[in-house]
Each structure stands twice: as structure tokens, then as C-alpha cells.
Amino acid sequence: MSRVLIKGARCYGEGDPVDVLIADGVIAEIGSPEAAGDTEVIDARGQVLLPGFVDLHTHLREPGREDTETVESGSAAAALGGYTAVFAMANTDPVADNAVVVEHVWRRGRETGLVDVHPVGAVTVGLAGERLAELGTMARSEAGVRIFSDDGHCVADPLLMRRALEYSTSLGVLVAQHAEEPRLTVGAQAHEGERAARFGYTGWPASAEESIVARDCILARHAGARLHVCHVSTTGTVDVLSWAKERGTRVSAEVTPHHLLLTDERLATYDPVNKVNPPLRADADVERMRQALADGVLDCVATDHAPHAVQDKDCEWAAARPGMLGLQTALSIVVRTMVEPGLLDWRGVARVMSERPAEIAGLPDQGRPLAEGEPANVVLVDPEAGWTVRGTELASIAANTPYEGMRLPAVVSATLLRGRITSREGKID
Amino acid sequence: MRHLLTTDGLDLADATAVLDTADELKRTLLGREVRKLPTLRGRTVITMFYESSTRTRVSFELAGKWMSADVVNVSAGGSSVGKGESLRDTALTLAAAGADCVIVRHPASGAAHRLAGWLAEAGTSVVNAGDGTHQHPTQALLDAATLRERLGDLAGRRIAIVGDVLHSRVARSNVHLLATLGAEVVLVAPPTLLPAGVAGWPVTVSHELDAELPAVDAVMMLRVQAERMHGSYFPSAREYSISYGLSEARLRLLPEHAVVLHPGPMLRGMEIASAVADAPQAAITEQVRNGVHVRMAVLYHLLAGEEEGRGS
Amino acid sequence: MAPRPRGAAEPAAERELLSAGDVARTIARMAHQVIEKTALGAGPDAPPVLLGIPTRGTPLATRLGVRIGEFSGIAVPTGALDVTLYRDDLRRRPTRPLEQTQVPEGGIDDRVVVLVDDVLYSGRTIRAALDALRDHGRPRSVQLAVLVDRGHRELPIRADYVGKNVPTSRSEDVSVLLTEVDGRDAVLLRETGEQRR
Numbered sequence: 001m002s003r004v005l006i007k008g009a010r011c012y013g014e015g016d017p018v019d020v021l022i023a024d025g026v027i028a029e030i031g032s033p034e035a036a037g038d039t040e041v042i043d044a045r046g047q048v049l050l051p052g053f054v055d056l057h058t059h060l061r062e063p064g065r066e067d068t069e070t071v072e073s074g075s076a077a078a079a080l081g082g083y084t085a086v087f088a089m090a091n092t093d094p095v096a097d098n099a100v101v102v103e104h105v106w107r108r109g110r111e112t113g114l115v116d117v118h119p120v121g122a123v124t125v126g127l128a129g130e131r132l133a134e135l136g137t138m139a140r141s142e143a144g145v146r147i148f149s150d151d152g153h154c155v156a157d158p159l160l161m162r163r164a165l166e167y168s169t170s171l172g173v174l175v176a177q178h179a180e181e182p183r184l185t186v187g188a189q190a191h192e193g194e195r196a197a198r199f200g201y202t203g204w205p206a207s208a209e210e211s212i213v214a215r216d217c218i219l220a221r222h223a224g225a226r227l228h229v230c231h232v233s234t235t236g237t238v239d240v241l242s243w244a245k246e247r248g249t250r251v252s253a254e255v256t257p258h259h260l261l262l263t264d265e266r267l268a269t270y271d272p273v274n275k276v277n278p279p280l281r282a283d284a285d286v287e288r289m290r291q292a293l294a295d296g297v298l299d300c301v302a303t304d305h306a307p308h309a310v311q312d313k314d315c316e317w318a319a320a321r322p323g324m325l326g327l328q329t330a331l332s333i334v335v336r337t338m339v340e341p342g343l344l345d346w347r348g349v350a351r352v353m354s355e356r357p358a359e360i361a362g363l364p365d366q367g368r369p370l371a372e373g374e375p376a377n378v379v380l381v382d383p384e385a386g387w388t389v390r391g392t393e394l395a396s397i398a399a400n401t402p403y404e405g406m407r408l409p410a411v412v413s414a415t416l417l418r419g420r421i422t423s424r425e426g427k428i429d
Numbered sequence: 430m431r432h433l434l435t436t437d438g439l440d441l442a443d444a445t446a447v448l449d450t451a452d453e454l455k456r457t458l459l460g461r462e463v464r465k466l467p468t469l470r471g472r473t474v475i476t477m478f479y480e481s482s483t484r485t486r487v488s489f490e491l492a493g494k495w496m497s498a499d500v501v502n503v504s505a506g507g508s509s510v511g512k513g514e515s516l517r518d519t520a521l522t523l524a525a526a527g528a529d530c531v532i533v534r535h536p537a538s539g540a541a542h543r544l545a546g547w548l549a550e551a552g553t554s555v556v557n558a559g560d561g562t563h564q565h566p567t568q569a570l571l572d573a574a575t576l577r578e579r580l581g582d583l584a585g586r587r588i589a590i591v592g593d594v595l596h597s598r599v600a601r602s603n604v605h606l607l608a609t610l611g612a613e614v615v616l617v618a619p620p621t622l623l624p625a626g627v628a629g630w631p632v633t634v635s636h637e638l639d640a641e642l643p644a645v646d647a648v649m650m651l652r653v654q655a656e657r658m659h660g661s662y663f664p665s666a667r668e669y670s671i672s673y674g675l676s677e678a679r680l681r682l683l684p685e686h687a688v689v690l691h692p693g694p695m696l697r698g699m700e701i702a703s704a705v706a707d708a709p710q711a712a713i714t715e716q717v718r719n720g721v722h723v724r725m726a727v728l729y730h731l732l733a734g735e736e737e738g739r740g741s
Numbered sequence: 742m743a744p745r746p747r748g749a750a751e752p753a754a755e756r757e758l759l760s761a762g763d764v765a766r767t768i769a770r771m772a773h774q775v776i777e778k779t780a781l782g783a784g785p786d787a788p789p790v791l792l793g794i795p796t797r798g799t800p801l802a803t804r805l806g807v808r809i810g811e812f813s814g815i816a817v818p819t820g821a822l823d824v825t826l827y828r829d830d831l832r833r834r835p836t837r838p839l840e841q842t843q844v845p846e847g848g849i850d851d852r853v854v855v856l857v858d859d860v861l862y863s864g865r866t867i868r869a870a871l872d873a874l875r876d877h878g879r880p881r882s883v884q885l886a887v888l889v890d891r892g893h894r895e896l897p898i899r900a901d902y903v904g905k906n907v908p909t910s911r912s913e914d915v916s917v918l919l920t921e922v923d924g925r926d927a928v929l930l931r932e933t934g935e936q937r938r
């Protein structure tokens with residue numbers, strides 16, 4: 001197996017620059033190792049070495065919408081974004097609600113080999129919210145499904161959610177909820193607030209998210225189950241999570257990069273590239289998301305990377321599909337919203353983008369310390385560089401980035417998966 | 430003025446210019462046998478209605494025809510719209526066919542803004558004839574024209590807008606235009622029919638119609654759509670009518686000079702009593718008449734000026 | 742879109758063609774000519790209708806009407822005819838605001854109509870006025886009175902009554918100032934440096 005020598009990087013952006021030798025898929029030596037003849041040397045002066053990122057929430061669109069993303073193109077985007085593991089959501093066509101589909105996705109991920117692709121299984125058959133999918137079969141399949149979610153839809157029926165949580169405890173798997181009370185969001189298009197009222201969008205009230213999160217925390221506690229809350233977007237949800245965590249509920253939560261940066265100010269454009277579910281919220285919500293991520297009430301960052309075809313975005317707002325690309329921009333947005341304002345240091349970035357998500361998902365080989373003998377799933381970041389986002393230049397087939405034309409800080413200069421370079425200087429290796 | 434998409438941001442000079450033109454057009458055409466002006470000869474105006482609305486479409490059509498524009502009506506039923514063609518493709522097709530102006534009614538808020546973006550290169554003007562629950566600017570302009578006729582300058586006048594504000598593009602358009610013209614607006618509605626973000630609007634809010642009526646110069650009744658009756662926005666049509674309907678008794682609470690407006694179509698007996706709709710205070714047929722002149726004025730301001738520098 | 746005021750006076754190299762006194766004398770002379778040419782008071786025919794073309798044609802028509810009344814003892818109806826909606830050059834300029842049209846009671850059917858304007862130049866305004874007139878009725882005949890004729894006609898139109906003929910070049914601008922609009926009476930000739938059409 002090839003050897004890589006990373007010269008002059010600072011682990012977690014701390015201490016003196018060191019040389020890190022990677023061999024046989026693990027971190028072989030940290031300090032001043034010698035480069036042998038066949039070692040690839042990366043000049044990493046001024047750069048930061050972090051454990052590879054783990055995304056608990058990605059849409060790879062395969063099978064079904066290969067015109068917008070495939071396991072291959074999505075894996076490339078992930079590797080370029082510094083990810084070494086991603087969880088592919090179940091809302092494909094056909095839905096990943098059985099062993100055949102999840103094994104297909106898992107196998108395609110292995111064939112591509114740029115990032116560990118872990119399929120998420122559906123909680124209910126066809127995401128219809130009526131009866132449980134075969135969680136056990138999927139968990140025991142070759143894909144070894146660890147997270148189940150109907151993401152895109154809420155498991156709204158309280159009885160069904162209770163059963164799913166109870167059942168998950170016997171399998172040691174995690175239920176991840178898309179928290180949206182459907183009766184409160186009929187026809188909803190945008191965050192219910194001053195801007196939606198002014199621009200005439202049907203409101204998506206914060207209470208629709210908060211009421212489900214509160215209910216599920218109570219259900220999880222009674223079931224003795226773990227619960228993961230997808231894409232938290234409101235101040236009230238943070239309050240509910242604080243309360244639940246204080247009383248010992250085993251709940252974890254993610255926030256997306258776009259909910260850390262963008263607000264419903266974008267509604268003025270009527271451009272559906274800004275349409276996402278849950279919707280972009282008010283300024284105060286964004287402020288609270290950042291604080292809660294720094295405090296640990298929100299455990300991690302997850303992209304909710306959601307590729308969409310041009311015709312599904314270049315239309316009137318109400319007809320457009322919700323979602324935005326995120327894999328390649330996530331780190332830069334976290335640096336802009338968390339590192340630059342001093343809310344997180346690089347060790348904090350490692351926590352919210354790698355260690356906590358790996359821990360939540362139960363991945364033994366991801367989010368590990370940068371230490372000798374640990375698996376070499378790492379990312380090298382140039383904190384001083386910047387780049388300008390161009391949707392068409394991203395690795396995804398779709399181009400629906402809300403950051404088009406924005407100048408963002410921090411560049412992923414290399415990603416290594418089990419010691420193999422998967423991306424380097426913005427190119428797939 | 431390149432497009433008319435919203436009254437939010439229409440400044441006092443532009444709004445006044447359109448209203449003054451409408452007044453002059455009305456005077457010019459009054460009592461004439463031939464109601465036809467050559468002003469827009471050779472210009473093509475296309476109305477594109479994705480929601481049925483005979484009164485608005487006819488009003489725009491007459492406005493265009495009285496100014497000698499060629500007016501073509503496209504409705505969702507009789508075109509490729511029904512074949513699932515996207516709004517963007519339909520718009521680009523019409524622009525390529527030579528439309529100088531597209532007048533669009535669409536159930537999605539912001540549809541007119543999107544059209545204006547897609548048609549920017551073609552140089553086609555867009556008039557919003559109602560987009561979802563967002564705006565219906567020509568309705569607000571014709572309401573203002575009607576109020577100006579009855580009340581004169583609207584600065585300092587107090588106007589109540591009553592009913593389903595939440596779903597009403599007429600209310601949104603009027604709130605902004607009336608504020609620009611210097612009027613005070615009070616919204617009167619049950620809390621369920623007010624948008625959650627109404628606090629940011631230049632209005633006061635009330636739930637007591639009787640308390641507001643004696644102090645207003647005009648009252649604008651909004652239509653209550655049938656589907657709202659089943660959405661638990663209010664307990665029953667009867668209770669709504671008792672609380673927020675403009676009855677004959679309530680008409681007597683209004684000052685003598687006060688004007689009653691309704692954008693139509695009316696639900697007589699529900700939001701407005703039949704006798705009130707026919708009372709001398711009611712300006713409902715004037716609204717319809719003024720609608721044509723206001724829309725002529727809008728077309729004049731969009732299409733009659735030079736093409737160079739049509740930047741805004 | 743805010744309309745640009747028409748004929749707003751700007752300081753430039755200018756020459757006074759007519760003083761305030763000249764303007765008054767010219768209007769008086771034109772009044773006599775109208776009385777003579779229309780044989781006012783000489784027969785059973787109704788008096789002519791004076792229609793001024795806004796902006797400055799309107800007060801000119803009013804003044805002319807007053808003079809005719811003084812000299813002949815017969816009141817002539819006066820009004821205004823805005824031709825903006827009939828212009829063929831709308832798309833060459835920013836959107837113009839509309840001005841008042843005021844056709845006197847009794848209308849213009851079978852009457853002699855005298856159109857009154859300040860400056861006759863290309864003739865396009867008068868062409869638009871003839872079109873506008875047609876939509877208001879059917880006059881027996883139409884005549885034209887202008888305070889200044891500066892030449893450069895682009896259409897076969899001539900005035901029946903001319904206050905002053907002024908040979909000009911296209912790069913010059915003739916401005917008529919009237920107290921009702923501009924605060925004083927005068928006719929000015931200015932060099933603009935650009936070819937006006």
C-alpha cells in the first residue's frame with residue numbers, strides 16, 4: 001500500500017507543525033518521519049490536519065434521479081468537501097426501505113471508493129408513514145444500516161414513531177426524525193414570519209418543528225431509545241433540546257450549514273435556489289443555531305446536500321423542489337459562521353464535523369483522534385486560502401448552490417480515506 | 430417603469446403619475462363615441478391567466494384594445510400550458526413571438542417576478558395581474574383611483590381593510606400603496622386571518638369592526654373564499670358575518686362621506702349585506718369602471734415611452 | 742419613470758426674439774386676423790372654437806379668445822386638446838405625463854376649429870392634433886394659429902395665422918415663455934449644439 005507523508009501541518013490547528021507519515025491505511029508516525037523512496041509527499045505548511053468529516057445527512061439521488069446526482073458524483077463532491085463518510089438518505093426511487101436497495105447503494109459506494117457511503121434505511125414502507133419497514137433485515141444486511149429516517153417526510157403518527165423508537169433499541173440503531181408536523185405545514189413555502197407575510201408565501205411555522213421535537217423527545221425517553229433530530233432550524237427547538245438533554249434524554253441533533261448562514265431575507269428574490277425544507281429562518285434563529293452548535297446543544301453539522309435538476313429549480317417558487325447542494329461548501333460555511341466569529345476553534349470543527357457525527361452513527365473507524373495507529377481518515381485544510389463558488393464547477397451533477405458567486409474562506413487541500421488520497425487540490429485522485 | 434410587479438416599493442411619484450394618467454384618460458374618453466386611442470398601435474400585449482378571472486382579464490383586454498394594442502389572451506385551458514409546459518418556456522415562447530408586454534395571473538406567489546427575470550433579455554414588460562397570496566397591484570391602483578375620486582387627496586385619510594388579509598393579495602397591494610399615498614390603514618380581521626408577520630406592516634390591527642367604523646373615511650371589504658369556511662379559520666359563516674360582515678346597521682356607523690369598496694366578486698349576505706353593496710356609499714361599480722382606465726394608464730407608462738433607458 | 746417637465750428653461754447662449762410687449766402685440770394682431778378670416782359676426786355661423794395644444798398652446802388660446810372677444814364683442818369658446826396619446830414619437834422620449842383636454846360645451850361638430858400652439862416646427866404635433874380632433878367630432882374646417890413658425894416642416898402642414906416667422910437652424914431651440922406657465926412672457930432663441938429632430 002502507498003505511503004503518504006504530510007509535511008508541516010498542524011494537527012487541529014494547534015501546536016508546532018509536524019510531519020505525519022501515513023502507511024498501510026493508518027497514521028504510522030507523527031513527528032519527524034523519514035520519507036522512503038515510494039512515499040508521496042504533501043507540502044502542508046500552514047495547513048490544518050483534521051479527522052475526515054462525517055455527514056449524517058446526504059441525498060445521493062441514486063437510484064431514481066441519476067440526472068441530478070449519482071453515488072459516484074456525490075462521492076466525488078464528498079471527497080472534495082473533506083468527507084470520509086456520508087449517510088445517504090432513503091428517499092430514492094425506489095425508496096430504500098428494503099435490503100435490496102440499501103445493499104445496492106452500499107455496493108455502489110464501495111465500487112466508487114471515494115468515501116464510505118452508508119445507506120440510511122426508511123422507517124416506514126415507501127416513506128408513507130403507515131407501517132414499519134423491515135428495519136432488522138436492513139440492519140443485518142450487507143449494508144449494515146445504522147440510521148433510519150423518513151427524511152423528507154416526518155414520521156407524524158405518534159404511535160408509529162413510538163413503535164419505531166422501541167423497536168430500534170433491540171437493533172442498536174438510530175431513528176433520525178425530519179421534524180415537521182404535516183397538519184401545520186399544509187402548502188407551506190417559507191418561514192412563517194414578517195418576510196413571508198410581506199412577500200405572500202404560505203408560512204412554515206416554527207411550532208411545526210418544535211412540537212414534533214418535543215413529542216419525540218418524550219417518546220424516546222419513555223421508550224429508552226436514542227433519537228436524532230435532523231436539520232434543526234428554530235430557536236424553540238434548541239430550547240426543547242436543552243430541556244431534554246438536561247433531563248437525560250438520549251437525543252442528538254444536527255444543523256445544516258445553510259441554517260447557520262442564510263436567512264429568509266432571500267425570500268425577496270423568489271429564486272427557488274433558496275427554497276429548502278425546513279425553510280431558511282429569521283436572523284435570530286441563525287444566531288441561535290451558531291450559539292447552540294458552539295455550546296453543544298446541537299451536536300454536529302450535517303449538510304442535507306440535496307441536488308435538484310434545473311427544471312425543478314428554474315420555475316416558480318411553489319412548483320420548485322426544496323433543497324440545496326452542501327457537501328463541497330460545508331467546511332467553508334462552518335469557517336465563515338463559526339471559526340471566523342470565534343465560536344469554534346479547529347478542535348471544535350473536528351468535533352462537530354467528524355467526531356460527534358461518527359459517534360452518533362456508531363462508526364468505529366471515523367472521527368478518531370489524530371494519533372499513531374489510528375485509521376488514516378483525515379482531511380487537510382488550508383485556512384488562509386479562499387475560493388469563489390460556481391455551481392457548475394462543483395462535482396455534483398446538479399448545480400443548485402445558494403452560494404453562487406460568493407467568496408468563501410478555507411479550502412480542502414487533500415482528503416485521505418484509509419490512507420489513500422481521494423481528493424487533492426480540488427481534484428479527485 | 431419597466432414592469433409592474435408589486436406596489437411595495439412603487440414610489441409616490443410613480444404611483445401618482447399612473448393615477449393622474451388614469452384620471453386624464455377617463456376624462457378624455459368620457460362621453461366619446463369612439464373609445465379608441467392610437468397610442469399603442471403595433472404593440473402586442475399578451476394576457477396569460479393561470480387562474481380564471483373574467484373580470485380582471487377583460488379589464489386588461491379592454492385597456493389594451495382601447496389603446497389600439499394587439500391583445501392576445503392565453504388561458505391555462507387552451508394552450509400548451511395545459512400540456513405541462515413550464516412557465517419559463519411558455520413565457521420565452523411568447524416573448525419570442527413578439528410580445529411587448531405579458532400580463533400574468535398565477536397561483537404561485539412571485540410568479541410575475543420570476544417571469545420578469547426570464548424576460549429581462551427579451552425586453553418584455555411584465556404586469557402582475559395577481560400572484561398567489563402576494564400582490565395584485567392594478568387592483569390597488571384602481572382602488573386608489575376610486576378613493577381619490579370620492580375623497581380627494583388620500584394623505585391623512587383612514588382606511589379599514591376588513592376580512593381575509595392572510596390570503597389576500599388585494600390587501601397586501603393596498604397596504605403598501607395606501608401607505609405610500611399617505612393614508613392610515615387599519616386591518617380588521619380575526620387573528621386566524623392575519624399573517625403571522627403583520628407586525629412589520631405599516632398598519633394598525635383591530636379585531637373590532639364596530640369600534641373602527643366611526644373613524645374611517647373608507648372601508649374595503651375583502652372576499653371570503655369558500656374554501657376558508659372549512660379550514661377552521663372561523664367557526665361558521667354566520668359567526669363571521671356577525672363579527673366582520675358589513676351590515677346595514679354597520680353602514681350607519683360610518684361617517685356620511687365614507688366610501689365602501691369591494692374588489693369583487695362579492696358574497697352578498699356574507700361579508701357584505703346586499704343593501705350595503707347597492708348603497709350610495711358603495712363605489713363597487715366605479716371600481717370596475719376605473720379598472721380599465723388604471724390599466725390603460727399602466728400600459729401607457731410601461732409601453733409608450735422610449736425603449737432606451739427602460740432600466741427600472 | 743418620473744416624467745421630465747417639458748420646455749423647462751435652462752441657462753444657455755440665448756437671444757430674445759420677442760419681448761413681453763411684442764408677445765402681447767402679436768397676439769392682438771393674430772386676434773384681428775382670426776376675426777377677419779373667419780368673418781366673425783358677419784354671418785349666421787357660430788363663432789370658431791379655439792383649442793390650445795398643451796402646454797403653452799392652452800394659455801395662448803385663452804389669451805387669443807379674450808382679445809377676439811374684446812375686439813369683436815363676440816365670445817369665442819376656448820378649450821384644450823392634449824395630443825400626447827396621438828403622437829407618433831412616443832417611443833423616442835421618456836414617458837410623458839398626459840395633459841388636460843377640455844372641449845368646450847357645444848362640442849366641435851360643424852364648427853370652425855382653430856388649433857393654437859406656441860411653436861410650429863416639424864408639424865408632427867399638428868398631425869397628432871388632427872387625429873385627436875377626429876375622435877372628438879367632425880369640424881366644418883380646421884385652421885392653425887402659432888406664435889412662432891421656425892420652419893423645417895416634415896409634413897405638408899402650414900399655419901393660417903403666424904405671429905412671427907423665425908428662420909432657424911436645427912441646432913437652435915426656440916422657447917416660448919408665458920406668464921401662466923413660466924412666470925414671464927418672452928420668446929427666446931438658443932443654441933443647443935445638437936441636432937434636434
